[in-house]
Every structure is written in C-alpha cells, then in structure tokens.
Amino acid sequence: MKALVWILLLGNAIFFAVMQWGGLLAADEQAAQAQPPLHEEKISVLSVPQGKPAAVLPASAPAAAEPPQPPLSGGSDSPPLTRGGREGLPAKPDVACMEWGEFSGADLARATAALSTLQLGDKLSQRQVEYSIGYWVYIPPQKNKAAVNQKIAQLKARGVDEYFVVPDAGPWLNAISLGVFKTREAAQHFLDELRDSKGVRSAQIGERASKLKATLFVLNGLDAKTGTELARIQKDFAGSELKDISCALTR
Numbered sequence: 001m002k003a004l005v006w007i008l009l010l011g012n013a014i015f016f017a018v019m020q021w022g023g024l025l026a027a028d029e030q031a032a033q034a035q036p037p038l039h040e041e042k043i044s045v046l047s048v049p050q051g052k053p054a055a056v057l058p059a060s061a062p063a064a065a066e067p068p069q070p071p072l073s074g075g076s077d078s079p080p081l082t083r084g085g086r087e088g089l090p091a092k093p094d095v096a097c098m099e100w101g102e103f104s105g106a107d108l109a110r111a112t113a114a115l116s117t118l119q120l121g122d123k124l125s126q127r128q129v130e131y132s133i134g135y136w137v138y139i140p141p142q143k144n145k146a147a148v149n150q151k152i153a154q155l156k157a158r159g160v161d162e163y164f165v166v167p168d169a170g171p172w173l174n175a176i177s178l179g180v181f182k183t184r185e186a187a188q189h190f191l192d193e194l195r196d197s198k199g200v201r202s203a204q205i206g207e208r209a210s211k212l213k214a215t216l217f218v219l220n221g222l223d224a225k226t227g228t229e230l231a232r233i234q235k236d237f238a239g240s241e242l243k244d245i246s247c248a249l250t251r
Contacts, residue, residue: 095221095222095223095247096221096222096224096227096244096247097218097219097220097221097222097244097245097246097247097249098218098219098222098227098230098242098243098244098245099216099217099218099219099242099243099245100216100217100219100230100234100240100241100242100243101129101214101215101216101217101240101241102129102182102214102215102216102240102241103214103215103216103217103237103240104179104180104181104212104213104214104215105162105178105179105180106161106162106178106179107179107190107237107240108215109162110237111217111237111240114233114236114237115217115233118226118229118230118233120219120226123219123220123221123222124217124218124219124220125217125218125220126215126216126217126218127215127216127218128213128214128215128216129213129214129215129216130211130212130213130214131182131211131212131213131214132211132212133207133208133209133210133212134180134181134182134207134208134210134212135180135181135182135183135184135186135187135205135206135207135208136177136178136179136180136181136187136205136206136208137177137178137179137181137187137190137191137194137203137204137205138175138176138177138178138203138204138206139151139175139176139178139202139203139204140175140202140204141166141171141172141173141174141175142174142175142176143174144174145174147174148165148174148176151176151202152165152176155176155178155200158198158199158200159198160178160194160198160200162178162179163176163177163178164176164177165177178190178194178200178203180208180212181212181239182212182214183239184205185239186238186239187205188205189238189239190239191203191204191205218245218249220247221247230242
C-alpha cells in the first residue's frame with residue numbers, strides 16, 4: 001500500500017515538472033513572436049573614416065536637409081541688368097555723329113535743301129575745306145556777250161540753272177563754269193549727268209589751278225532713324241561721302 005502511495009506521489013511530481021517546463025517554452029516562444037522581424041533590405045552601411053566603427057541606420061531614415069542655394073547671377077529670379085551692367089541706371093540712347101561732303105556749286109544747294117527736310121536744327125553745322133587745285137566742268141569761252149547770252153538761254157531751257165560766267169580778261173574770258181569739283185571722278189560724273197539727262201553736249205572737264213573751296217556738313221547726335229534717312233538721301237549725291245566721326249570733334 002505504501003509503495004502505491006509513493007508511486008502516485010512520484011508520478012504527480014514528474015507531471016508537475018513537465019507542466020512547468022512546457023510553460024517556460026511557451027513563454028519563450030511568445031516573446032520571440034512579439035519582437036518585430038528585421039528587414040535586411042532596409043539596412044544600409046554608412047561610409048566612415050578608417051578606424052571608426054560604421055553606424056548602421058535604416059535606409060528609410062530621413063536625410064538632413066541641404067541649405068538652399070542662392071540663385072545664379074542673371075537667372076530668372078535676378079533683377080534685369082541695364083546697359084553697362086549697372087542695375088537701376090537707364091540705358092543711354094544710341095546716337096551718332098557724321099560728316100557728309102564735299103559739296104560746291106549746284107550740289108551744295110541741292111544737299112542743303114535735302115538736309116532741310118530732316119529738320120536737324122542745331123544738330124547741323126558746316127565747315128569749309130580748301131584745295132589748291134581742282135577740276136571744273138565748263139563750256140569753252142564764247143566769242144562775245146551775245147553768244148554768252150544765247151548759250152545761257154539754251155542751258156536754262158534744258159533745266160540747268162547753276163552756272164557762272166568768267167568775267168576776267170584772259171584765255172577764260174566768257175567761259176561758262178557749270179561746277180567745280182575736288183576730283184576728276186566727281187567732275188566726270190557730273191558731266192555724264194549733264195549729257196544724259198540735260199542734253200548738254202558742249203560742256204567738258206578741265207583742270208583748274210586755283211583755290212577750290214568745298215563745304216562739309218557736320219551732323220551731331222543723330223538717332224538711328226535719322227541716320228538711316230540720311231544714308232538714303234546720300235545715294236542721290238554720287239561722289240559724296242557719308243562717314244561716322246567722333247562726337248568729340250563736333251563740339
């Protein structure tokens with residue numbers, strides 16, 4: 001009977017021990033399940049200087065915000081630059097100074113009339129140049145005063161109103177000057193016009209060993225529009241030269 005009691009007690013002890021061991025195993029399993037699993041794909045290794053341990057951070061950690069960069073000069077957010085690169089200063093208008101010439105005789109009168117249409121005011125001035133020799137287009141000396149008057153009547157009938165009768169005694173007495181020019185090319189061009197458009201056949205070119213005065217027009221502070229119009233007018237005066245000059249020379 002006693003042996004049976006001891007056997008029952010021993011069996012209860014073994015059963016209790018088994019129950020206790022199973023409870024511990026279940027608790028460990030629950031603790032293992034409660035810990036969140038690691039995601040290897042979200043782990044990255046940061047590079048650090050040699051000799052220091054590398055820190056491991058999740059790749060999803062936010063990166064430090066970079067400081068804003070100032071806008072580049074001349075970008076869309078920067079203020080516009082005026083002419084010369086200085087902000088806030090108005091750009092200077094484009095102006096030009098020119099010289100146009102040289103004119104004498106009939107061409108001087110025509111050029112003066114053409115310039116008057118531009119209404120330049122004090123922007124227009126003149127200067128005189130003088131040469132010791134030049135060329136002239138002329139009609140040879142006539143026999144007498146009556147012949148001179150007859151030739152002048154013929155010139156006027158053909159539209160030639162600019163002329164000068166040489167009054168001085170000598171080989172050129174009663175010659176009729178139609179124009180004086182600096183170069184032979186300019187004189188030849190004028191003679192060709194007389195022959196082609198006026199029908200004057202008796203005129204010719206000669207070298208004139210005397211003081212030749214010519215006029216140059218000086219134009220100061222022209223805007224682009226006026227300069228373009230002046231260039232257009234200059235085309236009607238073959239042999240004339242229109243050129244840019246320093247505005248300091250016009251003061």
